[in-house]
Structure formats: structure tokens, C-alpha cells
Amino acid sequence: MVGNPVQVARVYNNRGVDELVFIDIFATTQKRKINLKLVADVIKECYMPIAIGGGIETIADINDLLKIGADKVIIKTKALVDSDFIKEAVAFYGSQCISIAVDAYKTSEGYKIFNHLDIDKSLDDYVQEMIDCKVGEFVLVSVDKDGMMNGFDIELINYVENITNIPIIASGGGGNIEHYNELFSKTNVLAVGSASIFHFTQYTPLDIKNELKKINIPVRI
Amino acid sequence: MVSIIDYGMGNVASVQKALNFLNVKSVITNDHSVIKDSSVILLPGVGSFAQGMENLNERNLVNLLTEEVMIKQKPFLGICLGMQLIMENGHEPYECKGLGWIEGEVQKFELLDLNIPHMGWNNIKVFNKKYFNNLDNSNFYFIHSYHVKTTNYQDVAATVNYGIDVVASVQKGNIFATQFHPEKSQAAGLLLLKTFFDLNA
Numbered sequence: 001m002v003g004n005p006v007q008v009a010r011v012y013n014n015r016g017v018d019e020l021v022f023i024d025i026f027a028t029t030q031k032r033k034i035n036l037k038l039v040a041d042v043i044k045e046c047y048m049p050i051a052i053g054g055g056i057e058t059i060a061d062i063n064d065l066l067k068i069g070a071d072k073v074i075i076k077t078k079a080l081v082d083s084d085f086i087k088e089a090v091a092f093y094g095s096q097c098i099s100i101a102v103d104a105y106k107t108s109e110g111y112k113i114f115n116h117l118d119i120d121k122s123l124d125d126y127v128q129e130m131i132d133c134k135v136g137e138f139v140l141v142s143v144d145k146d147g148m149m150n151g152f153d154i155e156l157i158n159y160v161e162n163i164t165n166i167p168i169i170a171s172g173g174g175g176n177i178e179h180y181n182e183l184f185s186k187t188n189v190l191a192v193g194s195a196s197i198f199h200f201t202q203y204t205p206l207d208i209k210n211e212l213k214k215i216n217i218p219v220r221i
Numbered sequence: 222m223v224s225i226i227d228y229g230m231g232n233v234a235s236v237q238k239a240l241n242f243l244n245v246k247s248v249i250t251n252d253h254s255v256i257k258d259s260s261v262i263l264l265p266g267v268g269s270f271a272q273g274m275e276n277l278n279e280r281n282l283v284n285l286l287t288e289e290v291m292i293k294q295k296p297f298l299g300i301c302l303g304m305q306l307i308m309e310n311g312h313e314p315y316e317c318k319g320l321g322w323i324e325g326e327v328q329k330f331e332l333l334d335l336n337i338p339h340m341g342w343n344n345i346k347v348f349n350k351k352y353f354n355n356l357d358n359s360n361f362y363f364i365h366s367y368h369v370k371t372t373n374y375q376d377v378a379a380t381v382n383y384g385i386d387v388v389a390s391v392q393k394g395n396i397f398a399t400q401f402h403p404e405k406s407q408a409a410g411l412l413l414l415k416t417f418f419d420l421n422a
Contacts (some may be wrong), residue, residue: 047239047405049364094268156250166337
């Protein structure tokens, strides 16, 4: 998110965004927790589903976020190092509450999971472990495409779609309407996440939804 | 005063925020005397059925809520897990008795082609207009892996199609409940809550 998150959240709520995903991407590497006060202020602006991630390591962390109004939590690092914790979280809060961030990048040995711990984990192994934990959702980010605004990583998205039937939010690469057309015509994904296009272009979420509706992609207007 | 039941199953803040927006007075509580003094009972909830029942039991809320809703006939609103828990039986993650106020049970989605959990915005089909006036075919936000199956079709207020038609809302006497999250469903959700509290609070 660029700028003041609370103001941005207010705008998104007014524009009828279908869901807000808010991730503090530095929480784990900076060895701190997400700023609950800021998250609470963001959630106050929203009458839509909200997924929050960053630095989640305990059941108490999840409870802190749900208590202030999050619907789902997004976990990555803890999922990489401790899949038993993910099982425990799913047993406690249900599959629908536990989303897993899948930050994938391509290597000569296939897709791997990007992380700051130098853990060498293939996309396949990671996704399969998380399926076995019965998680509810994957937030799939193409590290190669994220922020580039030059199109979605169709190959990666189809790759993951083929190995799971857990819902996927595809993200990373949307820069113009054509990219969204391509995403929904060339993959079976049902949800897309975007940020840069709303920060750095004139497009609003509604513009994109209107265009998708024209090509008969079911969207909520 | 509306009692939003706090039993450690998440989501209470969003519900109260929506009620504040509608100027409906509420309190998040598991205090027995506060619940007894309130005029409306709201049971929210995110999580597994068995955990939900365990948490209600730990707080000695099962008999109290049953008395307030079934005997004193206070208006009741259940949301998501709060709708599932009022059924007779659940299966998440193992078979477990529910509050049993509505006949029927909660089953896991068994769909071959569709993603589970069912997560996202869907149009509902309204069968009972009491609270859904002007909301037929509106979009609401769903997030669930288990769905309610009522024994009596008259108890179904709305359905949603997700591979099969499943119960989106139940209504029977003073009991009203939704599988979807009205507090997360923007304008349509707020309108539904407004209608419910206009008629009951």
C-alpha cells in the first residue's frame, strides 16, 4: 500500500472493492508484530472482507487480528518452518480463516518459494504441505511479475491451479485492462488481487470489474 | 440493547461496527446477567463447529442462550458459525451436538469441481421476505466449508447456489440467521441488518 493505509482503505470501501488484503511484508524480517492499532484503524473503514498478514506466529496473534475484525489471516514464514502450527490454526479457526501466501519465483529447477530465511522449498512441496494442513486459500504472488504491471504470470497461475482445488487469489502483474482479460480467459482462477494498478494508474477497481463483466466474467458490480 | 455473544470465536468487532453504523446499541459480552437483560441476542462466529460448542459450554452459555431464545423468545440473529451452531448436529472436525433450536444438521461441502471453502460474493435466492425485502438476488459475502441442511424447508429464508443450492439463511419465529456475513457485505448487508433491527430492537 502506498500512502496512508486508512485513507486508502476508505476509498476502496467506497469503490465497492470485494476484499481488502493488508500485509505487513516487513513484520517477520524486522522481528516484530504487525501494528494492531493501524490494522484496527484500517478495518474500521471497511464493510467488506479483510485478510491480514505479517508476522503471525501464534494462535494468540491470529486471535488478536480476528478480535479487531479480520476475517482471514495470511501466513507465510511460519508456514514454511512449522506446518504443524498451520494444522493447529486450521483446527482452531477453520480452513476458511487460514490463507497462505505463496510467493513463487521461477528457477532452473522449477518454481521455488521466495523467503528471507534461505529455505530452499519448491512450490510443489509447499503447496502440497499446505493442502495437507487443509488451509482455506492461497494468495499466490508471482515474485517475478509483482509490481511490474506488465501482465499476470499465466504459466505460474495455471501451474498452481492444476495442483490444487483450494481457492487462489492470483496477484502480481496487473497493469491494464487487457491483463485482466487475459488472466480470466487463460486461467480458471476466480479471484485477482491488485495494488499497483490502483496506486499508479487512473484505473479503479470498478473500471476493471466493468470490463470483465463485458466479457461475461461473473463480477459483483 | 443487543448482546453480541463473546465466546472467543472471532469476528465480534466487525459485527459491532456495523451495528454502531446503524445506531443500534450493543454490547460484546458473555456475562450472564447482561445477556438476560438484553432485548436481542446476536451470535456471531468464525471457526469450527466443535470448538464453537466447546467455547459456549466453557462459558456455561448453552442453557442460558437456549432459555433466552427458545423460552423467552427473544429475537435472535446468528451469523456464519452462529447459524450453524443453532442446528442439531455438526461434523467439523468431528460429529458434535449443536444448540438444536432448528431441526437439521451441518455438513461438509462434497463438491468435485468447485473450490472449497466456498469463499466469495454470491447472489442469493430469497424464499422468506421478512428481512430480505428488496434484497432478492443481492450479493452477499460467503466464507464457509460446511453448510446447513434443515429438516424442514419452511425454515429456509434464502439459498445460494454453489454447485448445489445450499441454505444461505434460516428464519423461524424469533430466530433469524445467515450463513453469509451481512457485516461484510457492504450496502446489501447493512440494509439486511437495518431491517432486522428496525423490526426487533
